[in-house]
Amino acid sequence: MKEYTTDRLRNIAMVSHSGAGKTMLADALLFTTGAITRIGRVEDGTTVGDFDDEEKRRGISLSTAVIPVEFNDHKINLLDTPGYPDFVGEVISALRVADGVLVVVDSVAGAQVGTEIAWEICDQFHLPRFVLINRMHRDTANFQGALESVQRLTEERLIPVQLPWGEKAGFKGIIDLMDMKAYPVGGGAGVEIPAEMADEAQIARQALIEAAAEGDDTLLEKYLEGGQLTPEEILRGLQEVVQHNLFVPVFLADASDQVGLKQLLSAFTILLPSPAGSPAEKAEGAKGEEELKASDAGPLAAYVWKTTADPFVGKITYFRLQSGTLKSDTRVWNQTRGVEERLANLSVLRGKEQIPVATMHAGDLGAVLKLGETETGDSLCDKGHPLALAKPHYPTALYRVAVSPKTQQDAAKMGQTLSRICGEDLTLSWFNDSSTKQTILQGMGEQHIDAAIRKAESKFQVGLETHQPKVPYQEAITKPASAQYRHKKQTGGAGQFAEVHLRVEPLQDGDFEFENEVVGGAISNNFMPAIEKGVRSVLEKGVIAGYPVKSVRVAVYDGKEHSVDSKPVAFETAGRNAFKEAFRAGGPVLLEPIMNVRIVVPEDNMGDVLGDLNTRRARVQGMDNEKGKSVVNAHVPLAEMLRYTTELRSLTGGRGVFTMEHDHYETVPHNLAQEIIAQKEEEDEEE
């Protein structure tokens, strides 16, 4: 592949609702530029973007693929993101390294849930964007309807740059308002705009010029004084209004008809910024914050936006070279982990194809193989000029499962494999939950977790099973209580004798306190650690339902010992059992984790969502409105939220989103606590 300098690069993320045609479009753009000889089909698993077996199996993209398209002496790095909401992490990672966005909208369905979610994430990155009304060549395509449905998503004004030439069964191609030509389906050369479309095209062209005039004051002045803007002025004006997010140009295309493709590529190079045209990135340097424009002249700085484990070539690290230039075999410093790495086999990726490059210029998206420790989100730089680039915010996990290994061999590799999978995807995480003794894998939804489990099998040959995660309940007491326990074994062999009198009290702050209040030497001090050990051995295992004991103060205030038979082990036993008895007498309760949940839904779903929350023992903390959507803040027990991702989607037709974070613990209602305790007793009997 040719070497491209920064001004000749365009990094464009393609986002949309799942199925709007991004992956197919990428193939059509490669085909129309001669990079591939046939347009692949998602259904046959023959596209460049969906190269992963799991993607082929499901017929959707699961991770972002980089697809460089060479056009007019430019390299356009398309980032083909997954539209399915569970894989939002991949969209965020792609937007982090993009300079522009193409929002693809299905011409029949118009803006859908995924479009809305993608649009909102793009707003967070303030990236200039295009809208593409795609798959125009269908009987039910509705350009105007699709346009209006997108306009409802934003205050930014949409401005058509093309019009459909005929529609539905009569779709003949597109009218391009930039060069005022008509382009027939099949990708032929531009022809004169047919008479029946001339007026409509003229009016739309005028609107486009008016939008361009807002690009800067001199243009606007000239335009308002009735002056004709030159084609260069129109282009310059459009660049301004697009790159400052004043207007969003709207394009049309149909990949299988190859119509509108070259026009789209040309607009990418003319209207969207190169990395050098994008705002400088802030980086943390040794002497504080530094501004890094995408320039070869700047210090070496690269951001790792993605890492994957390929069964054949091993680990692939994807990065955006924000500043400086790179050559293969360069030694770089990983500022995030404080290690040196060697960038062997510097390459660019096109789907799964690795294309070696000798030199990489600032702003480009590259990849290297087999880095040792570098993970997604890391910064690479020169050791002599340390720089850390910003990592975007990723949403907290919404869905969790308990995982267990299928076989002994799998058990040995499970931890490492989970770390590798989670190292690739920053919306996935795992941990061992000491309170439920389960290994938890959490992510954005069922599909997300399922894809991760399959990846463990297919890429790392580790079989994992998933189970419903247990809720990490806790046990606590509600009132002071005391108990005495005598441990006596004085029949045959070494005798054991210990008697412990202790009191338990609820503790306001902290999890556990142990006090020795024995006076008069009823128990020698050297047995105190054994008593405490006995009590602590219960804290993990629990008393009433097998959950960790929290917030309890234990005071040993009396006891008895035997000059011969008293030993630490005897006092450990006595301490353990005295504590259990006192705990049971202290009005023990179960505490459950309460989540702080924020739900954003369209107003018309609000009633159902509130009704549903009532069935989940939720306490609404507040309601609000945001961009025409209703927002509910509520405290909800985690036990009621384990499947909420899927349930909210079905309740709101996929239009509801939520975030949740742990907030505090609260007493489980008595009847529910009884059920949990009974279930635990059943489990113990089965063991």
Ligand SMILES: Nc1nc2c(ncn2[C@@H]2O[C@H](COP(=O)(O)OP(=O)(O)OP(=O)(O)O)[C@@H](O)[C@H]2O)c(=O)[nH]1
């Ligand atoms: N006939 C026709 N079918 C298309 C076209 N574009 C997409 N499709 C079909 O629409 C379906 C979805 O297309 P994809 O390219 O996978 O859509 P996507 O936006 O990548 O979807 P996600 O990867 O889930 O985000 C596939 O079955 C495609 O074959 C097109 O231009 N013409």
Ligand SMILES: [Mg+2]
């Ligand atoms: Mg796709």
